[in-house]
Amino acid sequence: MISFLNDYSEGAHPKVLQRLVDTNLQQATGYGTDNFTTEATAKIKDAIDCPQAKVCFLTGGTQTNQIVIDALLQSYQGVIAVDSGHINLHEAGAIEFTGHKVLTLPGKAGKLQAQTVADYVQNFYEDDSYQQMVFPGMVYISYPTEYGTLYSKQELTDLATVCRKYHMPLYIDGARLGYGLMSAAADMTIKDIAQLADVFYIGGTKIGALCGEAVVFTKNNEPEQFYSFVKRHGALLAKGRLNSLQFLELFTNNLYFDISQHAVAMALKLKQGFLDKGYQLYIDSPTNQQFFIMDNQKVQELSQQVLFTRWEKYNENQTIIRFVTSWATPEKDIDQLLALI
Amino acid sequence: MISFLNDYSEGAHPKVLQRLVDTNLQQATGYGTDNFTTEATAKIKDAIDCPQAKVCFLTGGTQTNQIVIDALLQSYQGVIAVDSGHINLHEAGAIEFTGHKVLTLPGKAGKLQAQTVADYVQNFYEDDSYQQMVFPGMVYISYPTEYGTLYSKQELTDLATVCRKYHMPLYIDGARLGYGLMSAAADMTIKDIAQLADVFYIGGTKIGALCGEAVVFTKNNEPEQFYSFVKRHGALLAKGRLNSLQFLELFTNNLYFDISQHAVAMALKLKQGFLDKGYQLYIDSPTNQQFFIMDNQKVQELSQQVLFTRWEKYNENQTIIRFVTSWATPEKDIDQLLALI
Amino acid sequence: MISFLNDYSEGAHPKVLQRLVDTNLQQATGYGTDNFTTEATAKIKDAIDCPQAKVCFLTGGTQTNQIVIDALLQSYQGVIAVDSGHINLHEAGAIEFTGHKVLTLPGKAGKLQAQTVADYVQNFYEDDSYQQMVFPGMVYISYPTEYGTLYSKQELTDLATVCRKYHMPLYIDGARLGYGLMSAAADMTIKDIAQLADVFYIGGTKIGALCGEAVVFTKNNEPEQFYSFVKRHGALLAKGRLNSLQFLELFTNNLYFDISQHAVAMALKLKQGFLDKGYQLYIDSPTNQQFFIMDNQKVQELSQQVLFTRWEKYNENQTIIRFVTSWATPEKDIDQLLALI
């Protein structure tokens, strides 16, 4: 059965796995002090054009969000997120586990607006009764968002401006960063991301790696004793090489971006195919996640031959469904899907 | 330079890596719901002869200790450990991060004695003033211990008896389980471990895997909604296959135990070589960690050519040093080392 | 200046203070093991007609909410509350501090609807994707609500029915319980509260005490080792007598309810006065908090002579304002206020 369930159904890109094989019996020191980590860090700093960056390799997205947010917040602070944000809905309370409240604000097409943030935070400086509320200490967004949409460079610049005004770091969850940046709709590069964000992560798990996310602190703002902090969260791998070697390969010869581009191309072909057959978009996504509205009966039929996600009920007769492509999606699977709808 | 620093300097056993390569493009569902996980679980249940076992694959040792202990304790309870226990000294406060106190008791040769535990816990039932203290909710030990020593079957049975009497689960940290069980000094098999422990983990990171530990709940005692619990700790891998495929290979054709045996054989050859040259043991370990006392000057000289750990000061003139072998240690490295001392 | 800022501006009801004076030099054992606590517990159990109740005296409302919720939830669970709920907005993250998410749902006039809760929770039993979300473990409501409104007995029964269906304890925050129950609009007694709630607290701080809230577990459901749990939250008073003596007096000769009735009578006189002068209610509250809409200029003028709360902006020209009466409000203050508007 062909699958469009998610972007983490296969192992790693073959070149990434080959790098692990090639280096397998070389000895390396533990806990991220090894040379592979040094090399991978240099590659990333170069790619983002940010010489002062500090890079730390972690293993998964929820772990990364938990650690970065807990590290940057003071203990009495909360993190602002759009209400559809991954940290609010789909991380089983990993942020609250560290004692911090997720302060949710409404968004548009999955995106947080700079003005919404400014209006909210301003209250804390004007109204004494806000002292009984959780003080907002940072802003979390995803690029692309949970709905596959993209912030424009202007939108992100506006958010960053508000964040700086109120001394809140801007953190960008880049679980699917490559799939966003390689969209034709993106008006930014990874260098812009590095400039606008105070901290962001480059997602590996969903883009070619077995596991691994690269956290980047861009403004000389790596928290003190971050190594201990990661250890204490149970996230410090003895074999730091596992994550760093994968990123070393992904950031060699543009691999990360090339395989991201493939996924986006597949998604757009899929999208066009649905539109051509008269299906309605639930949301207009230019990246590797596509959302459609489909009659329940058709959903039922299609699910006999294709794996995809029933996102939520649209109305009594129709369902919102999601299709995801990845670095590993063969074009023939798209053709086969389009023949079925 | 040859290295005896630790047992996690290389990647994975080549067969383990090959298994990842062979299955790489097979699609699998996420978060540990895949067939590889089902297969690996079956292999482990078979190996430990415990049909009712629940197995969960996590990524590292500190993460595993943190999650298991937090899951089994009531929030007001603490965990008993010997004062040299890994969770007390070398996990950067990962247990306290979850709100639980490590209740330390003195040990012998790194081992916790059943009577010591019984005497301590009995106070909580007899003396009202203990209500102001942290109630002991479980017992943590390592097999082998942090000093490479081994509990006898009788010692472990005694501990398990005390634990059952006081309704405290017995948890065995098996980061180096294979290196313990394959020692000639071991009078137990992994089946005995499964019978005596309420929960234990089979260490992969130090025995042939890139990463990965297999937690086993042996007494129909997997905590409710453990999946959510793992997620909320940031420890649920999207690609659950990464850990389970490695264990699938390790538990095929006895690989886990064969490679463990190699490490122990290398350690004993190393130990005998040191003894033959007149060096004094700091502790008599029958497993893959060996501790010696060496003159500071000799330590200085040797460290020019060999990597090993200066454990701690023994006296003004001598240092306790540690040598660790692993599944990957070539016999020629032992020969080379022994020629140098 | 006369004040309608809140219901905690004075010390204690004189009879309550007198009780402290009368017993002052009697010796009592510590930490709530004293006879005053036993007596006060008996009075409360009698008043609520619930012989199996367990009563625990704590010191403030946020502390009480934090401890009760943390004690009743499993660590991976969250607490459902209406989005205007006190625990969501005005406790500075005290619930999240204990690691639990507040799961907010929309309400009507500050009240949570049974159907809203049922629809939400049902998802967790039907849709696998909810496994990545925080599981709802209990329901929190306030009686009266943060807007002074009251649940009817039917509404509360419906909520309790949903809670039982889904095995979620129903917890009622009674910071102003007396002010709710003594409203003419209330169709319940404290005995009904005890029957419908799994746990609730009787607020003392806002109703006649210097401090103190009485938590009542009504269904043989006091958490194990709750004493240790309270201690570990830093909330166990050495002189448990302080809280219990005050409740002993409050529950002698109906004092708690009599002084509550006075506050409600004052509030209704105030409300009628505002209505008579043509002011618009923001919300129709039958208890001791009253919300009106007032022109900004009038607000400005009035605030020269009266203390009250500017709740929030209503529109460019008008503000929502809040007046609170209490057991201590003199009728002449109401008259004086009404003369000013």
Next chain:
Amino acid sequence: MISFLNDYSEGAHPKVLQRLVDTNLQQATGYGTDNFTTEATAKIKDAIDCPQAKVCFLTGGTQTNQIVIDALLQSYQGVIAVDSGHINLHEAGAIEFTGHKVLTLPGKAGKLQAQTVADYVQNFYEDDSYQQMVFPGMVYISYPTEYGTLYSKQELTDLATVCRKYHMPLYIDGARLGYGLMSAAADMTIKDIAQLADVFYIGGTKIGALCGEAVVFTKNNEPEQFYSFVKRHGALLAKGRLNSLQFLELFTNNLYFDISQHAVAMALKLKQGFLDKGYQLYIDSPTNQQFFIMDNQKVQELSQQVLFTRWEKYNENQTIIRFVTSWATPEKDIDQLLALI
């Protein structure tokens, strides 16, 4: 039955209670923003001769220790304490509840030695392996100690010097501060305490108040947004007046020190009486707690007529027992006790 169980068996000193009565119906703003709090703060700053001090009133000792330690530590840090320290043994894990490890060191007569601290902390700067351990972020001591003993000014100065060298705040738990300072053996005043400590608290619960401890930050080091921090721990009283009014009275006309002196005088008379009858001291305490060694049979007899604490077993035939005096101990109770032994 006469009682020497503890120093919190009665209510408050009558003058303290009278102050609550006298001010009872005066209105005050909430949450510590009231004038009584301002006045009490001024009294304390004057008494300790520390104009830049910030004072915060909390309700109990464990709560105070929990909040101060959690506020001053970075989240990855632990607090150093002597192994007999109150936070290590008798607070039910309140420190660990906030995620911090108590790092215990051995002491002498209940006191932590400066050199012991220096030797321990120095390791973290010299030995890389300490990165896997919990970093020491502050030092906790009690004055007087849990055994009633006192640090000399020299000992405290030495500790403060080590603390400053390693950038660790020195925190003094003054639950019984008055009973220490008014001992003839004390070579310090409260002004010295304020100078040597970075933060300390003046205990009220055990010295004349119904409840209440006054935390003093002496070095312009009150944590940011401490108000929110206290709220989030559930410790912010709506009626802040309750604690501050009591301290206002205790720091009027030297009351705090006068009543402390009485307790110490009573303790010394008791001690002399025991010594005269040939009883052996367990530890030589110059303050209001006295520890003796007594034959088990005599303990049994005496406990028929007097309340006191069986501290722990001394040997098979003898028990360590504790007698505590307080501001409220009548001299006739001492006489009566001495007649019985």
